[in-house]
Amino acid sequence: RTACRQLKAWQDAGLPPLIVSVNVSARQFRERNWAARVAAVLEETCLEARYLELELTESLIMQDVPGAIATMQALEAIGVHLAIDDFGTGYSSLSALKRFPVRRLKIDRSFVTDIPHDADDMAITSAIISLAQKLGLRVIAEGVETEAQVEFLQKSGCGEIQGYFFSQPLPGEDFEVLLSSERR
Structure with a gap:
């Protein structure tokens, strides 16, 4: 509400x-x-x-x-x-995933934190992005904090990111100011 x-x-x-x-x-x-x-x-x-x-x-x-x-x-x-939030950390089955009426997968920050230094996290993140795209879902990466993470995610086809790279969480009034300045 x-x-x-x-x-x-x-x-x-x-x-x-x-x-x-x-x-x-x-x-x-x-x-x-x-x-x-x-x-x-x-x-x-x-x-x-x-x-x-x-x-x-x-x-x-x-x-x-x-x-x-x-x-x-x-x-x-x-x-x-x-x-689906924190995707990749739960126990979902891919057969169930295709039946869920969702439009977006959110990659858990635990996979993003060590990019670009951890090849396994990069492989998992790329696979989630590819899976989402093939299922016609949007994908967003959580916990993005560095330019290197942004570059990797963009190259991998991730269209949306969230995290401290853009801003720390803000009170509503401060977010409104941010939105207003972005509009200009």
Whole structure:
């Protein structure tokens, strides 16, 4: 609710359109009628569903794959985007991955931290990027802090990154200032 309210306020202030990603806890995701609750928050805040992305961890959705898929499909039906967070650290099976209605994989920072010094991390990261592309998914790398990491990820085909390379986490007001200055 807080994230949706904040994003709507930024939209109303004329800032560029953004998609806000919100981590979902296991408790929340397993609540009855979770998709209906999300839809109610979107209606209450007057935020279009296409601007909300919910991040689910692999371990969360692998606990009950049929139930997770049903909830994910209900969220997708209202127009909310879904991402698998911390990809590569959980216990997902590739056969389950192809059934999940997600649009993005988020590469866990544990694979990014030692790039470009660790060949294994580079190989795993490249493989995740390639897998995502072949499945028609967007991919974002978490925990990017150096120019060398950015260069490797760009060369590997990773279209989005997040981390201290751009900015440390900011309070809403400071993020608004950052967005406003980027617009200029």
